[in-house]
Amino acid sequence: MRGEGSFRCIWGSDTPQRPSMFSLLSLLLRRSRTSMIVIAVTGIFSGLCNSALLALISHALGTDQSTLKTLLVGFIALSVGVLVGNTVPELLLAKVSRSITAELRLKLGRSILVAPYRRLEIIGKGPVLAALSQDVQAIVNIASKIPGLIVCTTIVLGCLGYMAWLSPRGMMLVLPAMTLLVVFYYFATRKMVPLWREERDTQDDLFREQQQVLDGIKELKLHEPRRRAFMEEDYAPAVERTRLKGMHAAISVALMGSFVHFFTWLVLGVMLFGVFALSAHDTDATRGYVLSLMYMWGPFRGLLEDVGRWPQVSIALDKLQQLELSLTESLTEEPSAPAALALPADGRQEVVVESATYAFSDAGEEAAFRVGPIDLALRSGELVFVVGGNGSGKTTMARLLTGLYTPRSGQLLWNGVPVTDQNRDAYRNTFSAIFTDFHLFENLRGVDLxxxxxxxxxYLRLFELDTKLQVVNGRFSTTSLSTGQRKRLAMVVALLEDKPFYLFDEWAADQDPEFREVFYRRLLPELAARGKGVLVITHDDRYFHLAHRVIKLELGKTVAAAPASAA
Structure with missing residues (x-):
């Protein structure tokens, strides 16, 4: 996953590094250079118009009535300039920032789709959902402030220039005071970065708990002690950790803002009652300085606060980078298009699991359960049942067979050719599978209807769904069905996909007796007769005689593989 569509290098480097605000600016310039130049130019223009308005107002306060009409024309012209200079960059950046947001989400989505399935299981939904919502939104929020930063910077510089023109002596107080504020803000912000990072880390845990609430709402509603314990011991503490970290960061920001506010008025008081009060002939300069400081205070404070939040962009980009690197941790170089393998001349296919093993030894897991070695073959036109007790490794075996898990040792063979990273996607696409934790999409994407x-x-009539729903423009009119009906609808989708191999994990467990009969006595034999290789994980021993072979698993190992008559 190293191509142009990779999310890995959003900041334009093939080498993983700690991203920063400048990474975002670089990304914006690469994607929309012309728009960013226009944003900068119009922002500067707006700031200059604001500064000129200040000078005009200051001059109007000390002039006679004869020049007010001329000044009014200038005032109106500068006001229009401010309007245009503020509106154009905001409109352009709204478009640019949303385009970048869409690009980030698309690239993250692609990273999720190509990530090893086991990596997704380990990472969990919480960090992924937090990245898609919190981190991407944080980037948009900061990016949307760029026009304001340009305008505020220009206003501050314009006001400083105007004050220097009024009285260079006054700048001997203003510049050191502003420098002191900037230094204070810089070091205070550095102290806050760990707080912001900790706050962001707690959001991963909070999203996990919120996911638990949504996924387990039925169980929580039916078990009051569990519900109470979950809220008190899991959900509420996660919310409280996020609140505390966020509160500490917010208090620090508020204190810094208050200090800047106080210090600005302190400088204003010293200027008004100290420096210029000593010289009566500096009345105009005093008035100009007072107006300039009051006018500049808002933009200067906003500039400090917005720049002080730049580390939050670094944190968001860093989280996205960490997630993407975690998703692709075990990926090797992938081709731009999945490699295809030539089919045998007679069209009959075979997949073989050869001495394959798999161990759950990832971080945070106990390496107590090991699946394998597993030896299994599935051929076109063959119906194979897999049996075994709970925890015997049937589902893990199914994920190995379908290519969702990569064997730690041993190999998969597809028509005699080893399955590798280069052809794994093509191999997986030979299967239609209904797992116990299947997901039912509302549309039939990828199927030519x-x-x-x-x-x-x-098929809808066969499974008695024709009175429950319709297929309109490739979409099901509803998927709000019972568990058994949803499984039957998933079977309709699998049959329409018409893949060479089928895998059904306890499909009949939620079905009425009549649909079990349809499944075992009609559907499975028909699929085998059509040349499909079918593997069924089942406990229904009354139907074992229908299979060509029955394979038994115990403690993750194949312990029996015999014809159905011998099972």
């Missing part, structure tokens, strides 16, 4: 309309209705 035009020639299949008759078959769609046939």
């Amino acid at each position: 035009a020639p299949l309309q008759g078959r769609v209705q046939e």
Whole structure:
């Protein structure tokens, strides 16, 4: 995953590094150089117009009535300039920042899709959802302030220039005071970075707990002691940790803002009652300085606060980088398009699991359960049942067979060719599978329905779903069905996909007896007769005689593989 579509290098470097605000600016310039130049130019123009308005107002306060009409024309012109200078960059950046947001989310989505399945299981939904929402939104929020930063910077510089023109002596107080504020803000912000990082880390835990609430709402509603314990011991503490970290950061920001506010008025008081009060002939300069400081205070404070939040962009980008690197941790170089393998001349295919093992030894897991060695073959036109007790490794075996897990040792063979990173995606696409934790999409993407309309209705009638829903423009009219009905609808989708191999993990467990009969006595034999290789994980021993072979797993190992008659 190293190509142009990779999320890994959003800041334009092939080498992982700690990103910063300048990484975001570089990204904006690379993606929309012309727009960013226009934003900068119009922002500076707006700031100059603001500064000129200040000078004009200061001059108008000390002038006679004869020049007010001329000054009014200038005032109106500068006001229009401020309007244009503020509006244009805001509109442009709204477009640019949303485009960057869409790009970040698309690249993160692609990283998720190509990530090893086991990595996604380990990472969990919490960090992924936090990245897609919190981190991307943080980047947008800071990026949206760029026009304001340009305007505020120009206003501050313009006001300083105007004050220097009024009285160079006064700048001997203003510049050191502002420098002191900037230094204070810099070191205070550095102290806050760990707080912001800790606050962001707690959000991963909070998203995990929120996911638990949504996924386990039925169980929580039916078990009051569990619900109470979950809220008191899991959810509430996660919320409290996030609140405390966020509160500490917010208090620090508020204190810094208050200090800047106080210090600005302190400088203003010293200027008004100290430096210029000593010289009566400096009345105009005093008035100009007072107006300039009051006018500049808002932009200067906003400038400090916005620049002080730049580390939050670094934290968000860093989180995105960490997530992306974690997702692709075990990926090797992937081709730009999945490699395809030539089919045998007779069209009959075979997949073989050869001495494959898999161990759950990732961080945070006990390496107590090891699956394998597993030896298994599935051929076109063959119906194979896999049996075994709970925890015997059936589901892990199924994920190995379908290519979702990569064997730690041993190998997968597809028509005699080893399955590698280069052809794994093509191999996985030979399977249609319904796992116990299947997801039912609302649409039939990837299936050409035009020639299949008759078959769609046939399958819906077969599973008694034709009165429950319709397929309209490639979408199911509803997926709000019972568990058994959802599984039958998932079967309709799998049959329409028409893949060479099928895997069904306890599909019949939630079905009424009549649909079990349809599944075992009609559907499975028909699939095998059509040349499909079918593997069924099941406990229904009354149907074992229908299989060509029955394979038994115990403690993660294949302990029996015999014809159905011998099972």
